[in-house]
Amino acid sequence: MSINQTTFEFRKLQLDKTIGRLASAVSMTTPYPARMTVYPWAGPPVPKNSYLRIESKGQMHTNLVRTEETITTGQTSVNVTFTNTLAADIPVGSRIKVDDYYYQGRSLKTYFVEHIHLFETGSTHGNDLLINSQEPGGGKYNHNAGTTLTSGSAYSNNWGTKFSVLNVPSFNCVLERIIVNGSSNGSTNEDWRITLWKKPINPDSSSSSQITEIEHFDFIFGTTNASYVHNFVNEPNEPLDANTAIIPSFSKIGTKQTSSTKHYADITLIFSFYIS
8 A cells, every 4th residue: 555545545534533552551651652552453554654643442542652663554562652651550451542733633634746767878987977968868977076075075056957956846855755666787896876866946046055965875785686686665854845856866885897787777766735
């Protein structure tokens, strides 16, 4: 089930409906985040970062938790973070409910996806390479940045038009997940790196701005196998301001650099935002 489908199913819940119960008590001294044991989950899938309310059985206490993973059918435990300090142990059998206050706000949350294709060949240096701004649709990374990019360094304001794969819109946007698949016909020690940067765009201005690294992914080659696909999945939960450019770069980081080696990558970025 996709993130959008999971979120849609969760939105259909009636507020204040019991959707699960604790199978083991939760101690008030439990460190956070906590792993809660629940009876086999029969409710709808609950997306990661959703808020749930736990009503302590036989007590007046109510505790709010945020899910640290998606809860799926049949699951018997789940990682959560409590948003409050527990006043007492939470007994077995306590009800787990959708929190109506937080639900109303989160019901306006939705997602969009950005896909990036990357191809590189022809370089024998360790500088970062950026997308060919004259043919961005080809996904060729052959523009030499002339340096190894570092967080805090300032570069031209026009990088937001030349090398960006996305300019963040004005709504409250978060980069939730990054999925990277990469392959190469290189050999041992021909290691390489993909880095994602964010960089403010100064509207109606020529003022430069600093770049900041979001994540990088290192492809380490121990053998020659052009069919081998490296996979990375990261969840940075990176908040992004409006007028921010997302800029990928490629660099060679191994001790061996061969001009004819070909590097390929498929990158998926999943963003969330609130409609209002």
